[in-house]
Amino acid sequence: MPLSVLSVASEAVPLVKTGGLADVAGALPGALAPHGVVLTTLLPGFPSVMAALPRAKVLHTYEDLLGERARLVAGKLGDHPLIVLDAPTLFTREGSPYADPGGKDWADNWRRFAAFGRAAADLAGGMVKGRKFDLIHAHDWQAAMALAYLRFAPVAGSAPVPSVMTIHNMAFQGYFDAAIFPRLGLPRSAWGIDGVESYGGVGFLKAGLEAASVITTVSPTYAREIREGEFGMGLEGLIRSRGDRVRGIVNGIDTHEWSPASDTHIAQTYTARTLAKKQANKRALEAEFGLEPGDGPLFVVITRLTWQKGMDVLVEVLDHLAGIGGRLALLGSGDQGIVNGLLAGAARHPGRIAVKIGYDEGLSHRMQAGGDAILVPSRFEPCGLTQLYGLAYGCVPVVARTGGLADTVIDANLAAMKVGAATGIQFNGVHYNALCAEIDRAMAIYHQPGAWELLQKNGMKADFSWAASGAAYAALYKELTGKA
Ligand code: ADP
Numbered sequence: 029m030p031l032s033v034l035s036v037a038s039e040a041v042p043l044v045k046t047g048g049l050a051d052v053a054g055a056l057p058g059a060l061a062p063h064g065v066v067l068t069t070l071l072p073g074f075p076s077v078m079a080a081l082p083r084a085k086v087l088h089t090y091e092d093l094l095g096e097r098a099r100l101v102a103g104k105l106g107d108h109p110l111i112v113l114d115a116p117t118l119f120t121r122e123g124s125p126y127a128d129p130g131g132k133d134w135a136d137n138w139r140r141f142a143a144f145g146r147a148a149a150d151l152a153g154g155m156v157k158g159r160k161f162d163l164i165h166a167h168d169w170q171a172a173m174a175l176a177y178l179r180f181a182p183v184a185g186s187a188p189v190p191s192v193m194t195i196h197n198m199a200f201q202g203y204f205d206a207a208i209f210p211r212l213g214l215p216r217s218a219w220g221i222d223g224v225e226s227y228g229g230v231g232f233l234k235a236g237l238e239a240a241s242v243i244t245t246v247s248p249t250y251a252r253e254i255r256e257g258e259f260g261m262g263l264e265g266l267i268r269s270r271g272d273r274v275r276g277i278v279n280g281i282d283t284h285e286w287s288p289a290s291d292t293h294i295a296q297t298y299t300a301r302t303l304a305k306k307q308a309n310k311r312a313l314e315a316e317f318g319l320e321p322g323d324g325p326l327f328v329v330i331t332r333l334t335w336q337k338g339m340d341v342l343v344e345v346l347d348h349l350a351g352i353g354g355r356l357a358l359l360g361s362g363d364q365g366i367v368n369g370l371l372a373g374a375a376r377h378p379g380r381i382a383v384k385i386g387y388d389e390g391l392s393h394r395m396q397a398g399g400d401a402i403l404v405p406s407r408f409e410p411c412g413l414t415q416l417y418g419l420a421y422g423c424v425p426v427v428a429r430t431g432g433l434a435d436t437v438i439d440a441n442l443a444a445m446k447v448g449a450a451t452g453i454q455f456n457g458v459h460y461n462a463l464c465a466e467i468d469r470a471m472a473i474y475h476q477p478g479a480w481e482l483l484q485k486n487g488m489k490a491d492f493s494w495a496a497s498g499a500a501y502a503a504l505y506k507e508l509t510g511k512a
């Protein structure tokens with residue numbers, strides 16, 4: 029019998045995506061399948077998800093799920109089983125999954141994702157005939173209440189279900205006013221320091237972390253970093269108290285979607301052996317962004333425009349980057365202040381700095397294919413995927429030494445260059461001087477004959493597929509369920 033796991037996430041490619049969580053949740057079923065694990069994904073019924081399920085089979089109807097009518101319906105995520113919580117009053121809305129079209133978090137997010145967690149707990153507890161699960165795996169705060177409901181208010185008569193809670197980002201905790209507690213449908217015993225209470229309010233992620241059999245996060249370095257205040261964001265004590273029940277498993281990438289040898293979004297496919305062909309993508313990208321063509325390095329940035337990603341510091345270094353002959357193509361969306369700073373920089377340096385505000389999956393591929401280097405100056409980064417795509421595309425990552433960036437890029441220091449192991453450039457401290465110095469270093473290495481190509485080829489040869497991490501999750505599931 030295969031191991032049956034319910035993976036609970038608020039986004040998964042190709043149905044709904046705001047960031048890396050979607051890439052990971054979408055790839056996990058395929059990563060686990062070779063290990064005898066059937067992963068069923070549970071998603072909220074956002075409009076793009078419902079649109080992909082025209083004739084879905086109804087598994088269960090709720091008359092009153094935290095006050096709402098809702099259904100659980102079955103579908104497919106690629107070749108893998110999918111269940112969707114269809115609750116139009118909660119999820120059929122304009123805007124992003126979490127915020128209104130103006131970018132403000134929905135005021136009833138607590139109810140939307142508590143209902144989602146309640147439904148996940150019901151499923152994991154065996155409420156739907158013919159759907160049995162050996163383990164539940166919840167991702168981030170939006171799914172975390174599933175584990176609290178399983179712990180404090182499980183389906184009557186159900187056996188305990190082992191659980192994994194994965195933190196993709198400690199900065200988002202789903203923290204709400206204590207006044208919502210009586211409306212969650214939890215017993216009074218759930219209110220407490222080892223339950224759902226967090227600094228006087230209700231903490232969804234916190235509740236999940238307290239209840240989980242094992243906590244994972246998406247890189248070994250971030251698993252260590254969140255033990256300390258700066259990265260733990262108030263939950264560092266809890267993390268420390270869970271000891272070796274906190275593990276780091278680095279994300280993989282979907283090598284079908286992200287391979288320069290077969291990418292259908294790019295002008296010219298290439299491999300490490302035909303690297304010279306990458307040049308055609310650089311020319312195409314310069315044209316697409318209206319940059320002046322040139323042989324000097326073309327930096328790219330593909331990101332949410334936030335403080336986490338160090339984008340305020342990037343704004344400050346634009347003049348330096350352009351002044352020393354660098355060029356930059358940036359794609360992103362987010363904070364208005366950062367957007368304004370970037371647009372002003374582009375206006376000061378036409379032909380050298382070009383910015384596209386928005387979200388564009390195809391363009392993100394063309395940028396990895398056409399760029400010489402991808403800049404990732406994050407203040408913290410649980411894993412990071414864009415540097416992994418950069419490695420695969422010979423778009424050398426220039427990254428801050430933190431979290432998954434520290435774990436996945438080998439810095440071009442003298443020793444690593446000598447033994448031919450380096451894949452990119454790392455720097456310490458996300459501030460003006462450090463970032464300028466690293467851009468200078470990248471420019472210098474770029475102009476050393478053979479050095480840049482070595483970085484590119486090493487990165488392209490490295491294995492960031494899901495093979496190793498899929499095996500690590502499978503081993504964890506087997507450890508927790510006792511099933512071989
Ligand atoms: P995070 O999840 O913190 O945003 P990751 O690096 O893990 O960071 O994942 C970001 C994902 O979102 C990557 O797949 C990246 O290519 C994609 N992405 C980010 N911003 C954009 C954008 N503006 N357009 C297209 N893709 C984007």
Ligand code: GLC
Nearest residue numbers: 048049196246409410411412
């Ligand atoms: C989060 C993190 C990012 C990580 C992604 C997928 O959004 O910010 O570092 O790669 O989740 O795990």
